[in-house]
Amino acid sequence: MHDLKADCASCSGLCCVALPFSRSADFAVDKAAGEPCRNLRDDFRCGIHRDLRREGFPGCVAYDCFGAGQKVTQVVYAGRDWRRRPGSAREMFAVFPVVRQLHELLWYLTEALALPAARPLHADLRALLDETGRLTRATPEEILAADVAACRERVNPLLLRASELARAGLRGKKRRGADLMGANLKGADLRGADLRGAYLIGAQLKGADLRQADLIGADLRAADLSGADLTGSLFLTRSQIGSAQGDTATRLPPALDRPAHWSGR
Missing domain, CATH: 2.160.20.80 (E3 ubiquitin-protein ligase SopA)
Structure with a gap:
């Protein structure tokens, strides 16, 4: 079973560093990709976690990595973090959003597999789930070479069909x-x-x-x-x-x- 729920304690604050955001209704400040958020502490936790919405960061509250953060930190990089291994930082920041997209596909595939009405599709859904899961555990080079758009093109028709089967008759x-x-x-x-x-x-x-x-x-x-x-x-x-x-x-x-x-x- 894939861990598709974020575990910030097992991550090195990747979403707070790797991703950019612009000052808006969702974020109080501008931040470039690869730049640590000003609220990120030395222990990789958010210094204003309980007050994010009040401090102007509702976008952070809504964001979900689908468990990609701990996968990249603990599996792909075997527990190494970008502060202790700065030479790997740029690569790690590039790997994270790819794995995040793949974990989102895992979330949808897992849900589709739980739909009794989609049983005729279960074999194909399981095959794609296993294939996508293996890619999230691959080397950084293999992950960066992944064609995520092609993965989505293979997954989406199955999700659409699963939806149609689950909603049939309604x-x-x-x-x-x-x-x-x-x-x-x-x-x-x-x-x-x-x-x-x-x-x-x-x-x-x-x-x-x-x-x-x-x-x-x-x-x-x-x-x-x-x-x-x-x-x-x-x-x-x-x-x-x-x-x-x-x-x-x-x-x-x-x-x-x-x-x-x-x-x-």
């Missing part, structure tokens, strides 16, 4: 890629809907029924999921719910924990 709305920014969908019946890649930024989804809805790639930034039912929703990630708003009445799939910033709602 007659859900087809809103793939739809512009639903700020839409009032309060209490909407979206069960089994195809919302792949939909723009739901700031949408009002309070009390909406999103059971078995396909949410892969849907943009849920600032969407209000208070009281919404997302149990059984397909391909939902921690990043998506971390960028949204919700409350104690929001129902989530078992694999996803309720974000800490929802607790006060």
